Amino acid sequence: MPVINKDACTFCGRCSGWCNYNAIFYVPSAHIIEVIENLCHGCGACSFACDAGAITEKPVVLGSVSTFRTERGSTLVEARMRVNEMSPVRVIKAAIKEAGEEGTIILDAPPGTSCPFIQTVDKADYVILVTEPTPFGLSDLRQSYETLKSMDRLCGVIINRAGIGDNKVKEYLDREKIPLLAEIKFDPAIAHTYSEGGLVTDRYPGMEKLFTDLAEKIKDNNGTGSNKR
Ligand code: SF4
Ligand code: SF4
Structure with missing residues (x-):
C-alpha cells in the first residue's frame, strides 16, 4: 500500500x-x-x-493462505480474503503460488467471469466448466466459454444436477463442439453429503468411476478432442 x-x-x-x-x-x-x-x-x-x-x-494484510494435508495424503491450499477487502485477486495469486507446479493441481474458481475466475483459469492447462441444465446455467456457461475462447484455453463441461431443466445446454455444447465430460444426476443426497463435509465417492461407489474417467479424459488433454486448439 x-x-x-x-x-x-x-x-x-x-x-x-x-x-x-x-x-x-x-x-x-x-x-x-x-x-x-x-x-x-x-x-x-x-x-x-x-x-x-x-x-x-507499507505491507498490509489482505487475507491468508493456509495449507493442510488431507487424510488421503493430498495437499489442500485455502485462500481466505479479509472481510472488507475489495479484490480477492492477490490472495488468489498467493494461493496459486503456494500450490506450486508439481503434480496434478486442481484450482477451484468461483463462478462468473470476473477477475477471480480469470486469475484462476489463467494458468490452467485445462478448464472444467460445471453447469446445470437450466437457462441460468446456460447463460453463465456461454459467458465463461466465450471468455475461455478469448484466452485460448482448452475446456470441457460437466452437467451437474442432470435431469432437471431442459436440453438447451446439450444443444449449445453440440453447436459449439464443446466436449461433455460427464453428467451428475440430480440427487439431493449428494448435496447433503458434501454439506456434511463428506465425499460423494465414499457414499456412492459408482461416483469414483465417474471421476477417474474424467481424470483420464483430461490427462489425454482432449475431452473429446473437439475444442483442441
Ligand atoms: S510528488 Fe509524488 S506523491 Fe506528490 S503528487 Fe507528485 S507523484 Fe504524487
Ligand atoms: S492502485 Fe496502484 S497506482 Fe493506484 S494508489 Fe494503489 S498502488 Fe498506487
Missing part, C-alpha cells in the same frame, strides 16, 4: 494520473493528497511515477 509523505510531495499529480483505479484523492490547490486504501490495487504504479521520492510502501 503506498504511503505519501506530504512534506516531500511537490503536488505534481503524476501519481494520480498513473493510477488506473482512481485510488489517489488529489486536490493540489488545497494541498490535499490521500491514498484511498479501499480502491488501491497495490500495483505500484504511483511509486514508480513519483520523481520526488514522496511515496513509500
Whole structure:
C-alpha cells in the first residue's frame, strides 16, 4: 500500500494520473493528497511515477493462505480474503503460488467471469466448466466459454444436477463442439453429503468411476478432442 509523505510531495499529480483505479484523492490547490486504501490495487504504479521520492510502501494484510494435508495424503491450499477487502485477486495469486507446479493441481474458481475466475483459469492447462441444465446455467456457461475462447484455453463441461431443466445446454455444447465430460444426476443426497463435509465417492461407489474417467479424459488433454486448439 503506498504511503505519501506530504512534506516531500511537490503536488505534481503524476501519481494520480498513473493510477488506473482512481485510488489517489488529489486536490493540489488545497494541498490535499490521500491514498484511498479501499480502491488501491497495490500495483505500484504511483511509486514508480513519483520523481520526488514522496511515496513509500507499507505491507498490509489482505487475507491468508493456509495449507493442510488431507487424510488421503493430498495437499489442500485455502485462500481466505479479509472481510472488507475489495479484490480477492492477490490472495488468489498467493494461493496459486503456494500450490506450486508439481503434480496434478486442481484450482477451484468461483463462478462468473470476473477477475477471480480469470486469475484462476489463467494458468490452467485445462478448464472444467460445471453447469446445470437450466437457462441460468446456460447463460453463465456461454459467458465463461466465450471468455475461455478469448484466452485460448482448452475446456470441457460437466452437467451437474442432470435431469432437471431442459436440453438447451446439450444443444449449445453440440453447436459449439464443446466436449461433455460427464453428467451428475440430480440427487439431493449428494448435496447433503458434501454439506456434511463428506465425499460423494465414499457414499456412492459408482461416483469414483465417474471421476477417474474424467481424470483420464483430461490427462489425454482432449475431452473429446473437439475444442483442441
Ligand atoms: S507523484 Fe509524488 S510528488 Fe507528485 S503528487 Fe504524487 S506523491 Fe506528490
Ligand atoms: S498502488 Fe496502484 S492502485 Fe494503489 S494508489 Fe498506487 S497506482 Fe493506484
